[in-house]
Amino acid sequence: MAAVTESVASARRAPATPPDRFRLLTAVIACAAPAALIVIVFVLFQQAWPSVTHFGLGFLVGTDWNPVTMNFGALPGIFGTVSTSLIALALALPVGVAAALVLAEQGQTTVRGLLGTGIELLAAIPSVVYGIWALYVLGPWAFEHIETPISDRLGFIGWLSSASPRSLFTASLVLAIMILPTLTAVSRDVIRAVPRGMKENAVALGATWWETTWRVILPSARAGIVGATILALGRALGETIAVTMIIGNNYQIPPSIFSPAYTLASVIANEFTEATGPLYPAALVELGLVLILVTLTLNVIALLLVRSTAARAAI
Amino acid sequence: MTRNVRRLIATRGAMGGAYVLTIVALVPLALVLVYTIGRGLPAVTNLDFFTNVERPVGVPGAGVAHAIVGTLILVGIASLAAIPVGVMGGIFLAEYGTNRLADWIRLGSDVLIGTPSIAVGLFAYALLVAPFHHFSGLSGSAALAVLMLPIVIRTTESAVRLIPGGLRESGLALGLPRWRVSLQLILPAAAPGVITGALLSVARASGETAPLLFTGFGNPFLSFDPSQPLAALPLTVYHFALLPYPSLQQQAWGAALVLVVMVLIINLASRYVLRRQIRLAGQL
Numbered sequence: 001m002a003a004v005t006e007s008v009a010s011a012r013r014a015p016a017t018p019p020d021r022f023r024l025l026t027a028v029i030a031c032a033a034p035a036a037l038i039v040i041v042f043v044l045f046q047q048a049w050p051s052v053t054h055f056g057l058g059f060l061v062g063t064d065w066n067p068v069t070m071n072f073g074a075l076p077g078i079f080g081t082v083s084t085s086l087i088a089l090a091l092a093l094p095v096g097v098a099a100a101l102v103l104a105e106q107g108q109t110t111v112r113g114l115l116g117t118g119i120e121l122l123a124a125i126p127s128v129v130y131g132i133w134a135l136y137v138l139g140p141w142a143f144e145h146i147e148t149p150i151s152d153r154l155g156f157i158g159w160l161s162s163a164s165p166r167s168l169f170t171a172s173l174v175l176a177i178m179i180l181p182t183l184t185a186v187s188r189d190v191i192r193a194v195p196r197g198m199k200e201n202a203v204a205l206g207a208t209w210w211e212t213t214w215r216v217i218l219p220s221a222r223a224g225i226v227g228a229t230i231l232a233l234g235r236a237l238g239e240t241i242a243v244t245m246i247i248g249n250n251y252q253i254p255p256s257i258f259s260p261a262y263t264l265a266s267v268i269a270n271e272f273t274e275a276t277g278p279l280y281p282a283a284l285v286e287l288g289l290v291l292i293l294v295t296l297t298l299n300v301i302a303l304l305l306v307r308s309t310a311a312r313a314a315i
Numbered sequence: 316m317t318r319n320v321r322r323l324i325a326t327r328g329a330m331g332g333a334y335v336l337t338i339v340a341l342v343p344l345a346l347v348l349v350y351t352i353g354r355g356l357p358a359v360t361n362l363d364f365f366t367n368v369e370r371p372v373g374v375p376g377a378g379v380a381h382a383i384v385g386t387l388i389l390v391g392i393a394s395l396a397a398i399p400v401g402v403m404g405g406i407f408l409a410e411y412g413t414n415r416l417a418d419w420i421r422l423g424s425d426v427l428i429g430t431p432s433i434a435v436g437l438f439a440y441a442l443l444v445a446p447f448h449h450f451s452g453l454s455g456s457a458a459l460a461v462l463m464l465p466i467v468i469r470t471t472e473s474a475v476r477l478i479p480g481g482l483r484e485s486g487l488a489l490g491l492p493r494w495r496v497s498l499q500l501i502l503p504a505a506a507p508g509v510i511t512g513a514l515l516s517v518a519r520a521s522g523e524t525a526p527l528l529f530t531g532f533g534n535p536f537l538s539f540d541p542s543q544p545l546a547a548l549p550l551t552v553y554h555f556a557l558l559p560y561p562s563l564q565q566q567a568w569g570a571a572l573v574l575v576v577m578v579l580i581i582n583l584a585s586r587y588v589l590r591r592q593i594r595l596a597g598q599l
Contacts, residue, residue, distance in 0.1 A: 020493055021494075022492070022493050022494030022497065023407070023410075023411050023493070025403070026403050026404065026406050026407035026410075026411070027407050027411070027416065029400055029403040029404050029407065030403070030404035030405075030407040030408060030417075030420045030468065031404075031420060032400055032404060032464060033404065033420060033423050033424040033427050033464055033465050033468055034419060034420055034422075034423025034424070034427075035423075036427060036461050036464065037423050037426060037427050037430065039438075040430070040434065040435065040438045040461075043438050043441050043442060044434065044437060044438060044441075046441075047437070047441045094336065095336045095337075095339055095340050096340070098332065098333040098336035098337060099333075099336060099337040099340045101333050102333050102334055102337045103337070115337055115338075115341065117586070118340075118341045118344055119340060119341065119344075120582070121344060121579060121582060122340070122341070122343065122344045124518060124519075124522075124578050124579065124582045125344070125347060125522075125575060125578065125579075126521070126522025126523070126524070126549060126574055126575070126578060127522065127523075127524060127525070128522065128524045128549045128552045128553050128556075128571070128574070129347065129351060129522070129552065129571045129574060129575055130347065131552075131553065131556065132552055132556040132567055132568065132571050133346070133347050133350055133351065133571075135556055135557075136350075136354075136556075136564075137346070137350050138346075177343040180340055180343075184340065208322050208323065208325070208326035209326045209329070209330055210322075210325050210326035210328075210329040210330065211322070211326070213329070214329075231429060234429045235429060237431070238429070238430070238431025238432070238433070238434070239431075240431065240432065240433040240524075240525035241524040241525050241549075241553060245553070245556065245557065265431060265433045265525070268433055268437065269433060269525060269528055272437070272440075272528070272529050273528065273529050273532070285437055285441075288431075288433065288434045288437045291431055291433075291434060292430060292431060292434040295429060295430065295431055296426060296430070299425070299426045299429040299430075300422065300426060303422060303425050303426065
């Protein structure tokens, strides 16, 4: 009897599964992406080290960039990067959220499909094509029709004076166009993730489209839209080629938004192949390090915000 | 009554405004396409443009054959490295992706997608250019592969996820090991979606300039050797656009047109493939 129950029990015990080596293999391979990220930051740190130790924290607030005297400071670059990105965001945000609201609506799928395809193709166009277009078309146009009229009338305000076709402002315009697809696509997804019931309840209470959108949908998608905004900001901060071609490349904190300036990424793009000596390349890499650390932090925050909104929708 | 009229006007106005802004968002797309075609077409209609290489200013018959070849080699090598790795990674996330490790990998990939491409260029320079004391196509491909990898991982994951669980369960019920189910049942079923992701990453890599500036570097001659500096279409656009010679500027517009056409064709084709995939997955 005892032997019988024992054999039944052992038969019921799950058969020992062999270790899933396929799972292990794919897991190791999948780790390549986060590993690459860590290695990139580490390598940049190592390459920037001579400059980090030589200038210390003063590097971040120094305004000089002089390869002759080997004196480097990042502030004008940081200023250019941050201000172009913020202006671009301010220009793109209303357009992006409005487009996301339109694309997230139900029905009329062909019209919406076309609009959505168009906005995604906007993301597909290479940065350098935006650059050449900005250089020959958008820059001169903005100079003539936006910058000159404004600086003629309001030029007595210092930061609106001295129009120039290659400037902080024209760079911001291109950036606004380039971050629009990110902003729209992510916002559309979080708006779609708002539970249908909430919208239906509002409509059942007699709310109009606008009241539903403004008081129900947007507040409940807020965290996700903030996330989309930060993601777009990260893209804008890191954008290199188009900005390099249109910003005018003048290493200064510009007196006016219509003056030429410089961004962190543009300095690297223009000077890195010509940099000699131990300190000059290291200073350029440190600019890249500042850039990547800022964008990494922003991206992590943004992704967590977007996920929290999307996760709530699943409930 | 008046209050309701006000509400009606507000909602109509807001809806109209939202549509107008959506169309405003598409105006730049139209303008970029119109200008690239308008200014690039004169360069592209000359057959020399596709068969010859750079010539000094003033010498007729210049072309971008070397840049087209260079881009194909750079992106080809990058694809060979990034696509298999990315597909395997994506399979892991889709098939076993319910644990903390998978969450970290997803976050890492998404952050890598948003990493400034110039920083990836600096990274490839430090690892593959500085130690060998010369620029090379391989280092450029490495930079591009890093940029392609997270895109392939994430698109593969979502493509594999579209496959209904029934297919996986039938395979397992027949006693197939997990790896055969994943590679021989699920992956072929998800192939159109996976190919879409791979194509999108190829499109993105073909248009990248910043990571090639100090890796692939550019080369005025026709070269097939990836251990040496290689030309690339985006580099041609970038360098020529900033020069004060109208003939070179026209070449830049021509190269830009080739790039745009290439990227748009890849995008539209992959979109078509993906739509079919979603319809098929619905039938499974």
